[in-house]
Amino acid sequence: MASADVQAPTGSLPTFFTEGLQAAGGSTSPSEVEAVLNYFKDNEDGSPPAPTYVDKPQTYERPVAPQHVKITNIAGRESEFSLDKQGFQVYPNVAEEKDFTDDEHIKAVYYPETEQLLKDV
Template sequence: MGLLNEKITAGAFVTADLNYLAPIYGRPRTYTFDPPAGEPRSTAEPEPHAVAIHDARPSIDQWSLDEHGFAVAHQHSAVSDFYDDENVKDVYYPEAEKLLKDITGASRVFIFDHTVRKRVDGVNDRGDGSRQPVARVHVDHTDRSGPQRVRDLIPEDAEELLKGRVQIINLWRPIRGPLKDSPLAVADARTVRFDELVGSDLVYQHRVGETYAVKFNPQHRWYYVPDMTPDEILLLKCYDSTKDGVARFAPHTAFADPTAPADAPPRESIELRALVFHAP
């Protein structure tokens, strides 16, 4: 990655543990359902490291998807209930599609899923209750799984679409705010080497996906947006087919903010994932 942009203003920071991938023999694997007898739910063991997570607000308008791998946008949503899947699909999907086209100049946007999360003490993610914040450093897609998602989801047009630039962008926003509990941290993609990204199997009932776990490097530079409101969206680059120096993968994770008040309402958030296409 290139040198860090000296115009970015350094803000205050908090220090918190982020869960990187511990050294492992073999390829990491995680089941999204109860694993076969005798198999662990995941072979990816966490390795916590205390890192500085910087306040992104002083330079909030300077962050760029193509330079840093993340950006912040403002958008008031007309969604009446983010817990209503049909309301989200009917109202939020078109809002997000327009926002992504405006920001990226894309010729086509295909939104393929969304996840609502509400933190509940003592509950594991993918259990019987609410989906939980993911407290491990990861990237949702990889150099292999990015194009595969196009083939899986848009098979009739996939090969033509893959001739042009393809991105996968995650739109993350609080449902309630200002958010203080379990905020999202994102690494400046310029500070993360490609060989620190570890392909990991995510096993579903009928398919195997691939994500990146991340090896620790003290050179990684982390940011978060304190007190995010429901009208703020954190955009995360999870894949980019372009290899000419733009940010391609932005590692991210939930973290426990040590400055959050003890009575802070539990985090409620929604993330939406989109394939973003540019004509060849």
């Protein structure tokens, strides 16, 4: 499990972040957008998906089931959401580990820190 410091974008978003997004209900409010999310679609016969290979991009294609969704920005209202009610929770925490380059340091510092964070939450 990784921990990340979250930083809001400082400039305009690249087009790949905003393509296909529209303000919900005709609103110009940036707090809600409508988007299409592509979910993995299981094989109809119930068989497992075909494997993908790093060196074979042609194996990356997967069947998808597009779903129209409304995405709401909860910035400033994070405390209104909980794991028990919404299935996710925002918990501010800054990890001591920043580099993630030394496995032994990660095991000695980051793992116990993450374990304690989960207990606290």
